Amino acid sequence: MENETIGLVVRSSGRTGVLHQLTGVIARHEGDITTVEIIDNWPAEARTYFEVVIAGDPGVLVEDLRKLEIVRSVEMVKTFQRIYGKRIIIMGGGAQVGQVSIGAISEADRHNIRGEHISVDTIPLVGEQKLADAVRAVARLPRAKALVLAGSLMGGDIEAAVREVRQQGLLVISLNMAGSVPEAADLVVTDPVQAGVMAVMAVADTAKFTVERLKRRVF
Amino acid sequence: MENETIGLVVRSSGRTGVLHQLTGVIARHEGDITTVEIIDNWPAEARTYFEVVIAGDPGVLVEDLRKLEIVRSVEMVKTFQRIYGKRIIIMGGGAQVGQVSIGAISEADRHNIRGEHISVDTIPLVGEQKLADAVRAVARLPRAKALVLAGSLMGGDIEAAVREVRQQGLLVISLNMAGSVPEAADLVVTDPVQAGVMAVMAVADTAKFTVERLKRRVF
Numbered sequence: 311m312e313n314e315t316i317g318l319v320v321r322s323s324g325r326t327g328v329l330h331q332l333t334g335v336i337a338r339h340e341g342d343i344t345t346v347e348i349i350d351n352w353p354a355e356a357r358t359y360f361e362v363v364i365a366g367d368p369g370v371l372v373e374d375l376r377k378l379e380i381v382r383s384v385e386m387v388k389t390f391q392r393i394y395g396k397r398i399i400i401m402g403g404g405a406q407v408g409q410v411s412i413g414a415i416s417e418a419d420r421h422n423i424r425g426e427h428i429s430v431d432t433i434p435l436v437g438e439q440k441l442a443d444a445v446r447a448v449a450r451l452p453r454a455k456a457l458v459l460a461g462s463l464m465g466g467d468i469e470a471a472v473r474e475v476r477q478q479g480l481l482v483i484s485l486n487m488a489g490s491v492p493e494a495a496d497l498v499v500t501d502p503v504q505a506g507v508m509a510v511m512a513v514a515d516t517a518k519f520t521v522e523r524l525k526r527r528v529f
Numbered sequence: 530m531e532n533e534t535i536g537l538v539v540r541s542s543g544r545t546g547v548l549h550q551l552t553g554v555i556a557r558h559e560g561d562i563t564t565v566e567i568i569d570n571w572p573a574e575a576r577t578y579f580e581v582v583i584a585g586d587p588g589v590l591v592e593d594l595r596k597l598e599i600v601r602s603v604e605m606v607k608t609f610q611r612i613y614g615k616r617i618i619i620m621g622g623g624a625q626v627g628q629v630s631i632g633a634i635s636e637a638d639r640h641n642i643r644g645e646h647i648s649v650d651t652i653p654l655v656g657e658q659k660l661a662d663a664v665r666a667v668a669r670l671p672r673a674k675a676l677v678l679a680g681s682l683m684g685g686d687i688e689a690a691v692r693e694v695r696q697q698g699l700l701v702i703s704l705n706m707a708g709s710v711p712e713a714a715d716l717v718v719t720d721p722v723q724a725g726v727m728a729v730m731a732v733a734d735t736a737k738f739t740v741e742r743l744k745r746r747v748f
Contacts, residue, residue, distance in 0.1 A: 319669065326556055326559050326560065326561055327552075327556035329548070329552045329556075329562050329565070330549065330552040330553050330555075330556045333546075333548045333549040333552055334549050336549075337545055337546035337548075337549045340545050341545070342545055342570065343548050343567060343570075344567055344570060345566075345567060346548070346565040346566070346567060347564075347565070347669055347670070347671050348562060348563055348564060348565060348671070349668070349669050349671075351561065351562075351563060359669045387665075387666075387669075388662050388666070390666065390669075393659075393662050393663050393666045394652055394663070394666070403638070404634050404635045404637070404638025404639070405635070407634050407638075408630065408631040408634045408635060411627065411630045411631070411634060411649075411651065412627040412630070412631065415623050415626050415627045415630060415651055415653050416623045416624070416627060416653075418623070418652070418653050419622070419623025419626075419653035419655075420623070422652075422653055422654060422655070423655050428652075429650065429651060429652035430630075430650075430651045430652070430653075431648065431649075431650040431651070432630065432634055432648060432649045432650070432651070433613055433637070433641075433647075433648035433649070434634050434635075434637050434638035434641055434649075435641060436638075436641065436642055440612075443607050443612055444612050444613070446606075447606075447607070447609065447612045447613070449568070450538065450566055450568050450578045450606075450609075451566070452566055452567070452568075
């Protein structure tokens, strides 16, 4: 039987140790957990979402989860990967983030129609430390593939954070702006709409666009 | 000692059962796990991110995690809640999603400057079933507070999905459009930029705007 990724929503009583019990059952079935979300965690009830790669019959795993005393229901659902897919993250000043998002959303629309799954996530932020923290946190976000830095001036610790997340495999596109961030990015783009479009093209399997094959790094 | 939410990145060997072992240590310390992300899960290495509410000294928990044979390093980091905060989700047709995002991003910028943490996440999608699936999945997304449906025609199973997620406490704003979705939403807004602004105002603690207190439901 081929390995299959399944999505499970487990409703249980809510208390410390819920996740430990649930993951114990999944480990016994040699299920490989690729995603977990704590949807709710109240004293009265917890809802936990898992994506699990499993070789055998998922029905047996579901039955064994239901046998736990704390579990009230287990429901199989579609996975986030199938619904929201790859994520482009855009952060910086509101004016520029908005323009980059217009380009990225329009381009994602064109690829999603052809079977891709790309979503565009944004956060407007001010301040060197807040931006540097947010850049570093992108490396911990599930399914994040590319980051666009949209602003007029970024440098200092933001530049250091950009170099760190690039080392962890993230593609970083910077608007052409003041400060040292453009020097640290994979790609520098002057037009914010084009920056958003290029970010999507770079991660879409339906696009013929490879950053490594570009002859210029600044547009 | 007051309860504190801490962020932890744990690097370990990667294999089935990692999460079960890590959550066992956290449960022993009566840590309440509010967020988990599987950052990487390769045979050679896994990286797992936790947000844990803990009453005692987090240093002792960190030390006990380090004692596990599978664990290579444990790092304390800032939490997603402190960085990306509440999420507004916008989905539908690319043209409208882009315009709603402009409004939402500009408005989030104004509130984030005053100490709020609001991010704006979007996905352009076509088709009744894909949209209905994506609407239902919002209820499983961490920190999602409001959903804006941005399109020209939405009904059928999307309407059913909207009623389901509203019951789970999500605020749903619909553009004024053809189909039955506007009837099922909390609020109907004609101008897409205003729809984005209102979505952010509704979830921002820095705004004086309460959907329940509005005398009209359609704008």
